Amino acid sequence: MVPEREAPSVFRLWIHRIAVVFHSTLATAAALGFLLFLLLQDIWNALPDITTPQALSAEQSIAILDRKGNELYRIVQEEDRTTLERDEIPAHMRHAIIAIEDKRFYERPCIDVRALGRALRTNWINDAPSQGASTITQQLVRTAILSPEKTILRKVRELMLACQLEHMRSKDDILDLYLNWISFGQNIYGVEQASKRFFGIPAAELSVAQAAVLASLPQRPTHFSPYGPNTHTTVSEDLRQKIRSGTLKYAADIPPEEVTTGLLGTKTRITKQPFLLRGRANIVLGKMEEQSFISREERAKAEKDLLQLRFAPDRDTIAAPHFVFWIRKQLAELLEGNASLTSSGLKVHTTLDPLLQQLAEESVAAFYPSIRQKYGAKNLALIAVDLQTNEIVAYVGNWNFFDERDEGKIDMVQIPRQPGSSFKPFVYAAAFQNGYTPDSYVRDEPIHIGKYKPRNYEGGYFGRMKMRDALVRSRNIPAIKAFYWGGEEEAVLDIASALGITAPRERKLQEDKSFQYGWPLALGSAEVPLVQMAQGYATLAREGVFLPLLSIRSIRDGSGNELHTPERTSSRVISPQIARDLTSILSDVRARPEGYWRDATTLSGTDAAVKTGTSSTCTVMTREGKCLALSANDTWVIGYTPEMLVAVWAGNADNTPLFGEADGLTVVVPLWRAFFEAMHAKRPPFLREFDFE
Template sequence: MPPNSFARRTKPPEPPRRRLRLWPMLGALLCVALVGAAGFGLAVQRFYVAGLPQIPDRATLWSAGRPPGVTFIGPDGQVLAYRGPRHGRRVELADLPARVPQAFLAAEDKRFYQHGPIDLRGLLRAAAVNLRAGRPVEGASTLSQQLARTLFLKPDKTIKRKIQEAFLAARLEQALSKDEILQLYLNRIYFGDRAYGLAAAADGYFGKDPRDLTLGEAALLAALPKAPTRLSLTKDLPAAWSRARLILTTMAEMNWITPDEARAALAAAPKVRAPAPSSEGDMAWALDAAQKEAEGLVGPGAAPDLVVRLTVDPALQAAAAQALRRNLGAAGRQGALVALAPDGAIRAMIGGVDHGKSPYDRALQARRQPGSSFKPFVWAAALEQGVGPFDVRMDEPIAINGWTPQNYGGGYHGPVTVERALQLSLNTVSVRLAREAGVDHVASLARRFGLSTIPEHPGPSLALGAYEVSLLQLVSAYQVLQNAGSRVQPYLVAEVTNARGDVLYRRAPSAGAPVYSQYQAGQMVRMMQGVITAGTGRRADIGRPAAGKTGTSQDYRDAWFVGFTPDWACGVWVGHDDNRPMRGVTGGSTPATIWRAFMTVAEKGLPVRDFDWAPELTPPPSWFDDQYAEDPYAEDPGETGDDGRWPDGAPWESPQGPGSVTYAEPRGRAVGPLFPPGYGRARAPADIRPPTPRDDADLAEERAGSESGGRPTWSPSTPF
């Protein structure tokens, strides 16, 4: 019996063996694997790949995903400022010395030309290094993956992004050659300090063309894409140079440079030039507005980068800022100034005292009560309704539903011409003219002139400037009178192009739209010239023909002066941001002084011109036949002084015609109606307007305030 046979016999009998059918099992496993792979592929397709952009054509790739930057240039083409990213010119790989692209390959992907869109060897190496370190310390993204991320993806550190990055890198390598990918990478990568692309970085950090970079400079720039913000050469040059030294060592190991070249480059860090001042100074308010206007003109995303030609004159902008700061007065006050050329081009725009401390634009964004600077629109509406400059209105108390507007300083002048009432900014006359013309008609004219914030059906306080406007709106509305009744739209952007020079927008010349009678515009100009030569705006006198109007809102909260010459229209606002009252500041004081200081500079070197299209104001012949036109005290109606007294000190009284009275000016100076020389000193002749004083029924109606309507919000103590 063979050995161990017993033992075998004592074992229970084994079940009969069945033949294994191996191939069917392997087939089933293969099917399961294929189904799983298909399911995984569908899942990847659905959750990671679906929605990924297709690779556009080569021309589009240069701007795909590129953050927009804006270059601002002045009317003469000189660069004023840059905003947003700085994009350099396109750099061709063939034009660069070999050490420049090799530095980037040494830093980011030294086997770039040996692998596909994904470097499997690099993945395994990075996984091993990270495993040993216990944390992620090395990445394995290829240069193609980095470019795909830059062009199409957000910099999220997620598995989804890594998968999408790999798919897009594969698509890039199908569409472009390796050289084209490297060239595109060098032109699109971010280098910190707002510099995108090798040309912008070389110029920004070294003031050089990329073709002139030294080996050390090339290595230093190649160190930045890994962490452009942290390693920025203007923030942490030592850290960036430490990484650049590793890059130089790698280049030597790859035999791309000799050991001697490496030692020479490692000897000292390259010198980085000081960053350009980031402050835009007094140009900042104009740049804020111009950027918004340009984007509105060409649409968002119209071009990756824009070149915007402004209308602002840097010299006038500086003069405006200087005039404002030198004359503003007490600390805490703010001011704004806008100056327009006759075609509406904004030549200067200052929105405050210091943009760095407060970027709020008080020239464009602030809405404030214009006070008496609104009165020219009341007078203009009255002229449309047949009122003439030599018509006489009563400056005396008036009540409208309990509202009793008074003149600045109190007191009344009695019968006064419409022209003289504007020069003196008489509130009661403004209210009367608004009632004559119709308050709704005044509002309609103001909107026609460009004051879009005026409601269609305002209250009677509109006559005293109770409705808020912006400084730019107000100056533009005055331009209708400067331009003989034609309205032009103010503009800040003359042209917008992209970096290649393609014109995206160019403003077409415009003669303006007629919105007001030229003859009546001429009458308004002549009356407003008197505001400066003989009225409340004397501080604005610049020794050449100019027209304008002062304005002061309730409790001295806002002070304005807006005026124009044939060459410029300019407006000044002064006040507090929190609407606090100022101490005694009127439109005829600080704003008029600022206006004169700026306009003196703006007009320097320009020929003296008058408003030749505007006829002189001449009293009608019948004026001198009026029984009340003769002055009872002197043959020369111009003998009285500015204080309304004769040379011998006797006060001048108004002629004692039917119903006439003697009026006392504030501060105890007894005067009659103030008329410029040659205009006569009493009511208008009957053939022009109804004689004044008005009949008792009219006066009783006004004093009783019988007109319907709500109580105006304007205070009776409003100064003008």
């Protein structure tokens, strides 16, 4: 007989069931853990490589500077940034960021468990407004490597990279990177550019109050923007009425939901007692004191400074705009094929002199209204060249870059226009090269060239006269004869090109082979940019030695390494005697007509070689093609002392004729003279006389 099996007890049955559930749970947990491990491994393997030096290399803007190091303009890619070294960032700026963003920065591990738990409790359990738990390192990773999207995957990647970065770098290095990387709004990145944009000073000069303001921005740069609606803390209209009426008696009774915290605090009075509605910058200062970064006295002073704080104007500043955009064009050519340099914090040191640029702009602005009213010239341009170095020291491409109506953005220094009589010295240079001299005689008399009957600008004829006097008085007939004596068109184009006036030759090469300037070339019919006229006259002033005009002195990278220096070679293109003869003629005060002409073109206390020019257009023509009336189109003056050359043009970019008695002498010479006088008042000339020996 087989004995019956004893029935399992209830206890054993429960133990069995618990064991099954436990093993199942354990197996499930193991499987999930393994899957999680595989997932994290995949995430880890897909992380960006941050071990290379380029991984955290911040894109920097290109700074265009004048010769004194003042910033003219910044060429911004997507992020306007200038990277600083650690010793260039004041300690209180570092402390302010730590105080408000990550107070346990130096003590905590790579993941701040306390902050993470607090954020979870606030955001999920208490269902309160979102509170962040990102450390400085996590913010850096998110800004420099990842994206701002709010997903669990991104957060996991952020934590992994933050831990990897803290393993690789010291906390001080990470803080340096953060201060150079972080956004302050309006595509402003890094503490240096934020300091310059908001306060107009480098970061090294920041006060404690200013540092607190900057530290307030990274979390909500748009909301706390110094130029936005939340610059100061505000209250609801209902609360404002309660404060005004005295209904609200105690500050502690202010409902937080009726206060919109701004960047800066707002002073008010509650029951006639002064009270400060704190802004975020005040909160930063409070945390700095709590964490012993500043004393109570330092906080009190900074709080007082906040009440008097002023921000720099909210605008993109650009000094010498036409010059700056010309420099940009040159940069594009110099850096072509090397795209990495365009984001490496280049500093482009130009030749522009800030004082002379200011005087040039002021002179143009002062004369523009009367020039426009009297003569109808809507556009003006001026360029000044230091003849000792051939560096461009002042450059005004138009009277107002921001004048949309009258095409102010067009850079008339670079636009070819007919130079009129200001081209004549190059025609005489060709004649002198063929053996003629300033004392050679030429007859100023009626002539016929085919069907044409050229005439002098002022009419009449002077008969037999020296070439010196003919050029000083800008007689057309002698200039046409000098054109033929000098070898005609090709000879004149050759010498003009050698001196630096290449536009006429380039234009001819682009045209049909039958294209000829002919004898009108002697009267300045070939279009030339003002910058090339300045180059040609500078070559004469340098006694026939050509040296390219210079606008960029050097280009350095963000570390100060020199990447480009101009390679200029000088060459003699005409004999020194011819150049001296032309300078002697153009500076011969006694040969100039008496009265206004002589007075306007003579500078006090220094020699000046001067030539004006006027191009004309026919405004009344018969059916047969005969011109009955001419009006000025372009007015010029180019003049130089032993030290400085200044060239001025006035006219209309749209080629509208001028009116009144418009010519180079009446329109632009007064401006040219005023600029020289203003310059000499600030910087008296050292060299005052031309040396003709």
